[in-house]
Amino acid sequence: MSGPLLQRFADVMPLLLAGARTAVLIALGAALLAAMLGTALALLRTFSRSRGVLLAIAAFTEWQRNVPGVAHLFILYFGLPAIGIKLAPVLAAIVGLGLVGAASVGDILANALRTLPAGQREAALATGLAPWQAIRHVLLPQALRLAWPGFGNSACQLLKDTSIASAIAAPEIMFFARNLVTSTFDTTLIYLAVLVLYAAMLVPLGAGFVWVERRWRRASSAP
Amino acid sequence: MSESMNPMPAPQELAGFFAAFAEHGAEWGPRLAAGALVTAQLSLLGFMLAVLGGSALAAALGSRAAVLRLPAQALVQAMRSVPLLALLLLLYFGLPPLGVTMSSFVTGVLGLGLYGAASIAVIMQGGLAAVPRGQREAALAAGLTPAAALRHVLLPQALRVMTAPLLNAYVALLKDSSLCALIASNELMLAARGMASEYFLPMQVFLLAGLFYFVIAFPLSLLARWLDRRLGNGRRGVGSPA
Amino acid sequence: MSALPTSAGPGAARAAGTGAPITLTAAQRGMQQRSTAAPPLLQVDGLRKRYGSAEVLRGLSFQLQPQETLALIGPSGSGKSTCLRCINLLEKPDEGRVVLDGEVIGQRGEAVPGKPPRWMTDRQLAPQRRHMGMVFQHFHLWPHLTVRENVALAPLRAQGLDRRTAESLADAMLDKVQMAHKARAYPECLSGGQQQRVAIARALAQRPKLMLFDEPTSALDPELVGEVLGVIRALAREGTAMLLVTHEIRFAREVADRVVFMDGGVIVEQGPARALIDAPRTPRLAQFLRQMPDAAPVAACTQEPC
Numbered sequence: 001m002s003g004p005l006l007q008r009f010a011d012v013m014p015l016l017l018a019g020a021r022t023a024v025l026i027a028l029g030a031a032l033l034a035a036m037l038g039t040a041l042a043l044l045r046t047f048s049r050s051r052g053v054l055l056a057i058a059a060f061t062e063w064q065r066n067v068p069g070v071a072h073l074f075i076l077y078f079g080l081p082a083i084g085i086k087l088a089p090v091l092a093a094i095v096g097l098g099l100v101g102a103a104s105v106g107d108i109l110a111n112a113l114r115t116l117p118a119g120q121r122e123a124a125l126a127t128g129l130a131p132w133q134a135i136r137h138v139l140l141p142q143a144l145r146l147a148w149p150g151f152g153n154s155a156c157q158l159l160k161d162t163s164i165a166s167a168i169a170a171p172e173i174m175f176f177a178r179n180l181v182t183s184t185f186d187t188t189l190i191y192l193a194v195l196v197l198y199a200a201m202l203v204p205l206g207a208g209f210v211w212v213e214r215r216w217r218r219a220s221s222a223p
Numbered sequence: 224m225s226e227s228m229n230p231m232p233a234p235q236e237l238a239g240f241f242a243a244f245a246e247h248g249a250e251w252g253p254r255l256a257a258g259a260l261v262t263a264q265l266s267l268l269g270f271m272l273a274v275l276g277g278s279a280l281a282a283a284l285g286s287r288a289a290v291l292r293l294p295a296q297a298l299v300q301a302m303r304s305v306p307l308l309a310l311l312l313l314l315y316f317g318l319p320p321l322g323v324t325m326s327s328f329v330t331g332v333l334g335l336g337l338y339g340a341a342s343i344a345v346i347m348q349g350g351l352a353a354v355p356r357g358q359r360e361a362a363l364a365a366g367l368t369p370a371a372a373l374r375h376v377l378l379p380q381a382l383r384v385m386t387a388p389l390l391n392a393y394v395a396l397l398k399d400s401s402l403c404a405l406i407a408s409n410e411l412m413l414a415a416r417g418m419a420s421e422y423f424l425p426m427q428v429f430l431l432a433g434l435f436y437f438v439i440a441f442p443l444s445l446l447a448r449w450l451d452r453r454l455g456n457g458r459r460g461v462g463s464p465a
Numbered sequence: 466m467s468a469l470p471t472s473a474g475p476g477a478a479r480a481a482g483t484g485a486p487i488t489l490t491a492a493q494r495g496m497q498q499r500s501t502a503a504p505p506l507l508q509v510d511g512l513r514k515r516y517g518s519a520e521v522l523r524g525l526s527f528q529l530q531p532q533e534t535l536a537l538i539g540p541s542g543s544g545k546s547t548c549l550r551c552i553n554l555l556e557k558p559d560e561g562r563v564v565l566d567g568e569v570i571g572q573r574g575e576a577v578p579g580k581p582p583r584w585m586t587d588r589q590l591a592p593q594r595r596h597m598g599m600v601f602q603h604f605h606l607w608p609h610l611t612v613r614e615n616v617a618l619a620p621l622r623a624q625g626l627d628r629r630t631a632e633s634l635a636d637a638m639l640d641k642v643q644m645a646h647k648a649r650a651y652p653e654c655l656s657g658g659q660q661q662r663v664a665i666a667r668a669l670a671q672r673p674k675l676m677l678f679d680e681p682t683s684a685l686d687p688e689l690v691g692e693v694l695g696v697i698r699a700l701a702r703e704g705t706a707m708l709l710v711t712h713e714i715r716f717a718r719e720v721a722d723r724v725v726f727m728d729g730g731v732i733v734e735q736g737p738a739r740a741l742i743d744a745p746r747t748p749r750l751a752q753f754l755r756q757m758p759d760a761a762p763v764a765a766c767t768q769e770p771c
Contacts, residue, residue, distance in 0.1 A: 066394065066440035067433040068401035070412055075433065078419060079426030083240075160306035167405055174308060187320050191313035199304040206304075360555055361605035361664075366595030366623035366671060369587045375622055379609045 005189075012180055012193055019173035020197060023162040026093045026172065030158055033098025038105025042143075043135065045110045057106070064103035069164045072096045077168040093165035093172075101158050108150035112143040145216055152209030156202055163198075173197060243427045251418060251431060258414030259435050265331050265400040265410055270393050272336025277343025284348055295344070302341035308402050310334050315406040331403035331410075335396055342392050350385035351377060383454045390447035394440045401436070411435055504567065506531045506706050507675055512551055512561035514544075521547045522558065523730035529675070532704035536711060536721035536738065540753060543727040545710045546602075549679050552708070553597045557584045565596060566674050595623055598668025602680040604660045606652040606667070612639065613648040616667045624671070638666040642696050658689030665696055676700065676707040683712060694720075714757045718742040726750045 041057055048054060064072070077092040087095065116139060124134035166174035177194050181187050283295035302310075311334040315327060325333070354377050362372035404412035415432035419425040505528035512525040521544045529535045537545045550556040552563050554571040559581050563570040570593055573583045606615050617635035620626045626634070639645040642662040652660055661681055668676060678697065682690040694716050701707060701720045711717055717724055721738040726745075734747045745751040 062441060062444070063433075063437065066398075066437045066444055068398040068412070068436055070401045070404065071415075071429060071433040071436065074412075074416070074419075075426065075429045079429050082424065082426045156303070163306035163308040164402070166308070174312065177312070181316065188313075188317040191309065191317040194309050195305045195313060198306060198309055199301065202304040203300075355605075357601060357603055357605035358607060361599075361601060361607070363587055363591070364553055364555065364594060364597070364599040364601075365619035365667065366591050367619060368591045368623075371591075371622050375618060376607050380607075383609070 008186055008189055009193060012184070012186070012190055013197075015176045015180055016173055016190075016193060016197055019171060019176035020201065022090065022170065023159070023165075023172040024201075026090055026097065026162045026165055026170065027155075027159045029090075029094035030097035030101055030162075031155060033094065034101025034105045034154070034158070037098070037102035039109060039140075041102060041106030042109035042113060045106065046113045047135075061103040061107060064100045065107075069097065069100055069161050070167055072100060073164060073168050089165065089168045089170035092168055093162065093170050097158060097161055097165075100161070101154060104154045104157075105151065108147045108154065109143060112147035112150075113139060115146060116142055148209065148213050148216075152206060152213075155209065156206055159202060159205060160198070240427065243422075243424050244431070247422060247424070247427075251428065254414050254418060255411060255432060255435055258409065258411035259439070261328075261408065261410040262397070262400050262412075263439075265328065265335065265403055265408065266393070266397040268332045269335025269339060269400065270396050272332060273339030273343050273392070273396065274389075276336055276340030277347060280340055280344035281347035281351075284344060285351070299341040299344055302338055307334065307338045307399050308405060310338055311402060311406050327403065327406045327408045330406060331400065331408050335399060335403075338399070339392065339396050342395070343389070346385055346388045346392060347381070349388070350381035353384045354380045386454060387447045387451035390443055390450065394443050394447070397440055397443075398436065503531060505529060506533070506566055507552070507708070508562075508564040509548075509552065510562045510564070512548060512558045512563075514547055514551060514556060514558045521730050522551070522561075525561070525727075525730070525732060527725055527732060527735065529706060529708060530722075532706055533723065534701040534705075534707045534709065534721045536709045536717035536724045537727060538711065538714060538717055538724060538753075539727035539733075544730045545727055546679055548727070549677055549708065549710050553594050553599055553677060554584065554590055555599075558582075565593070568593070591623065595619070595671055596674045597677055598671045598673035598675070599677045600661070600664050600668050600679065600681050602684050604652075604657075604664040604684075606660050606664055608652050611649050611651055612644065612655070612663050615652065615663060616670045619667070620670050634670055635666070638670045639663070641669065641699075642666045656689055657685045658692045661685065661689075661693045662696055665693070665700075669700075674706065676705055678707065678709045678711065680710050680712065712757070714742060714754065726753065728753070 041061070044053055045057055073092060073096040076087060076096045077089065080087060080092075120138055120142065121134055124138040125131065129137070162170075162172055163174050165172050166178070169175065173194055177190050180190050184190070280295050280299060283291040284299070286292050286295075311330065314325070314334050315330045318324065358376055358380065359372055362376040363369070367375070400410060401412040403410055404416065407413070411432055415428050419428040422428065507529035509528070510526050512522045513520070514522040521542075525544070525548055527535075537548065539545050547556055551558045551561070552565075552570070554563075557571075562572070562582070571582075571585050571590055573585050573589075606612075607618070610618065613632065613635050616638055617628075617631040620631040620634050621628060624631075636645060636648065639648055642665050644659060644662050644666060647655060647659065647663075652663070655663065665681075681697070682693050685693065690713070694713065697707070697709065698716075698720050709717065709721065718738050723735060724738045724741045725735040726733050726741070726747075726749075728749055734741060734745065734750050736746075741750070742754065745754060
C-alpha cells in the first residue's frame with residue numbers, strides 16, 4: 001500500500017476491467033434471454049385464454065420475483081449438478097439472471113400492453129391485418145415505448161446483479177477485486193475503485209435509455 | 224464450458240429427490256428458521272434505517288437550499304449506480320483499514336439502510352408529488368402554516384399513495400438481505416449454504432431456502448398489489464382534479 | 466423616518482425584517498377616510514404580475530368597502546383569477562400592494578419604489594391569510610377528512626380553538642350552507658354543488674374579514690350551479706364582504722353591489738352592478754356582455770357603434 005493514489009488506482013484497474021468485460025458479457029447474455037423470454041411471456045399473458053398457461057406464467061413470475069437472485073444462482077450452479085447438469089459459472093449466471101429478468105420484462109411489457117387502448121387492436125384488425133401482424137406492427141411498438149423506462153430500470157438492475165455472480169465464482173469484477181485484496185492489501189482503494197467502475201458503467205447505461213426515450217418523443221411530436 | 228445432460232429422471236430418482244425432504248426436514252427446518260430470523264432482523268432494521276434516511280433525503284431533495292439539495296441528489300444517484308454487494312464489501316472490508324470495524328450484522332443493516340434510503344427517498348418524493356397542488360393551496364389559504372399543511376393535509380394523502388411502493392421496497396430489501404451471506408452474516412442463505420455442503424443435497428436445500436423467502440415475500444407482494452389497486456388508482460383524491 | 470410616499474411609517478421600521486405585518490399610520494388612514502366616506506376594507510394598489518414575457522396584471526387598483534359584494538368579470542385571460550390570488554398571496558405580484566383592513570398584506574419591510582416588494586414566507590403569511598376565506602373553482606376539499614373535519618380543520622389548527630368549539634363552529638357553518646346532514650360523509654360521496662357548499666362553509670369557519678371566490682361555479686354541472694349561487698346570494702344579503710370572480714353575469718348583476726370589468730390586465734370599467742351591466746359605457750364591455758350567453762338581454766350601448 002504505497003505510492004501515490006492515482007498510481008495505485010491505475011495498478012488495479014486492468015484486472016478490474018477484465019472483470020468488467022465478464023460482467024458485461026453476463027449482462028448482455030442475460031438481457032438477451034430476458035428480452036426474448038420476457039416478450040413471449042408478456043404476449044402469452046395478454047392473449048392466451050388458457051387458465052393453465054396463465055397460472056404457469058404467474059407461478060414462474062412470482063417465484064422469480066420473490067426469491068433472491070443469490071438463491072436462484074445457487075440452485076442453478078450447485079443444485080443442478082446433483083441431477084447431472086453442470087453449468088459453468090458464467091453460463092449459470094446468464095441463465096439465472098436471464099430468468100429473473102424475463103419475469104421482470106414480462107411483467108412490465110404485459111402491463112404496457114394492457115394499458116394500450118382497446119381501439120388500437122380493433123383498428124389494426126379492421127384494416128385486414130392478421131392478429132400476429134397487428135401485434136408485431138401496431139401493439140408491440142407502442143407497448144415498447146410505454147415500457148421503455150421500466151426496461152431501463154431492469155437493465156440497470158441486471159448489470160448491478162452481475163455482482164452476485166461472484167458468489168458462484170464467475171470471474172467478474174467482485175471476484176477479481178477479492179483476489180486483488182489478498183495480494184495487495186490495498187482494500188479500501190480497491191473497493192472504492194469497484195464502486196467507481198460500476199458507476200462508470202451504470203450512469204451511461206441509464207442515460208442511454210433516457211436518450212432513446214427523448215428521441216422517440218421528439219420524433220413523435222415533430223410536425 | 225462443460226455440460227453433461229441427463230435423460231429425463233426416472234420415477235425412482237424423482238421419488239428419491241423428494242424423499243430427502245421427508246428424511247431431513249426436521250433438521251433443516253429449524254436451522255433455516257434460525258437463519259430466517261436473522262434475515263428478518265436484518266431486513267426490518269435495515270428498512271427502518273432506510274425509511275429514516277429516506278425521509279431525511281426526501282426533505283433535502285425538496286429543499287430550496289442547494290447546499291442540502293445537491294448533496295442529496297448526488298447521494299441518491301450514487302446509490303442507484305452501484306450494486307448493493309459492492310457497497311457491503313466496501314463497508315465490511317474497506318472500512319477496517321481506516322479504523323472502523325463493525326460486525327457483519329451491523330454492516331448489513333447499515334448497507335441495507337443506506338442503499339434503501341435512496342429508493343425510499345424517491346418513493347416519498349413521488350408520493351408528495353401525487354397530491355394535487357390545489358390541496359396545498361387550499362390549506363395555505365385557510366391560514367395553515369406550511370408545516371401544519373404538510374402534517375394534516377399533504378402527508379396523510381401522500382401516505383396512501385406511498386404504501387404499496389413502500390411494501391415493494393421492503394420486499395426488495397428482504398431479498399437483498401441474502402447478500403449479507405457474502406459478508407458472513409448468519410442469515411438464511413448462509414445457513415442454507417452450510418447445510419447444502421453438509422448434506423450433499425444442494426438442490427433440495429436451496430429450493431427449501433427459496434421457499435422460505437417466497438413464503439414471507441409473496442403475501443407482502445400480493446398485499447402491495449392489492450393496495451395499489453385500491454389506493455393508487457381507483458380511489459383517487461376526489462377533492463381536487465389537478 | 467423615511468419620507469418615501471410609499472413608506473408605511475414607524476410601525477414598518479420596527480416590523481421590517483421581523484416578518485410582522487405593516488400597518489398604516491393614522492395619517493394614511495385619514496387620507497383614505499377623506500377620499501371615501503368610510504375606510505375601504507380592501508385596497509389594491511398598482512398590482513403588476515408577469516409570467517415570463519406575458520404581463521398578466523398591468524397596474525391594477527381598486528377598493529372594496531366593508532360589507533360590499535364586488536364582482537370581478539372579464540374574458541378568459543384578463544387576469545381576474547390572478548388578481549384574486551394576489552390578494553391572499555397565492556401568487557406574488559411583481560409590483561403593487563394589497564391592504565386589508567388597514568394592514569398591508571404579505572410585505573416584509575418597507576416597499577422601495579422601483580424594486581419588487583419582499584414577500585413573507587408561507588409560514589409568516591398564515592396569520593394574515595386567516596382573515597381571508599377563499600373558495601376555489603375546483604373546491605379542493607381534503608379527501609381524507611370528513612365534511613365536518615374539513616370545515617373544522619382551520620379553526621382547530623390555524624386558529625387554535627379547542628376541539629369542541631371548532632366542531633360546533635363547523636356545524637353552525639354547515640348548517641348555514643344546508644350541508645349539516647352530510648357532516649360525517651367524505652367529500653367523494655358528494656356532488657359538485659354539495660362539495661362547493663362545504664368549501665364555502667370551510668372558508669366561513671375562518672370568520673374571515675373578506676371572502677374570496679374564484680369562479681365558484683365554473684367547474685359545476687349546470688343543474689348544480691343554482692344551489693351554490695343561492696348560498697352566495699344569502700351571504701351577500703347578510704352583508705358579508707365578498708370579492709367574487711365569476712362568469713355568471715346575471716348573478717353578478719343581481720347580487721353584487723359593484724362590478725369591476727377587467728380586460729388584458731387592466732380595469733376597463735367599474736361601477737354599480739346593475740347600471741354597469743344594463744348600460745355599459747365602454748364598447749369593450751358592451752362587446753363582452755353581448756358574448757356572454759346569460760347577460761341581461763338589455764345590454765344597450767350608449768356610445769357609438771357597438
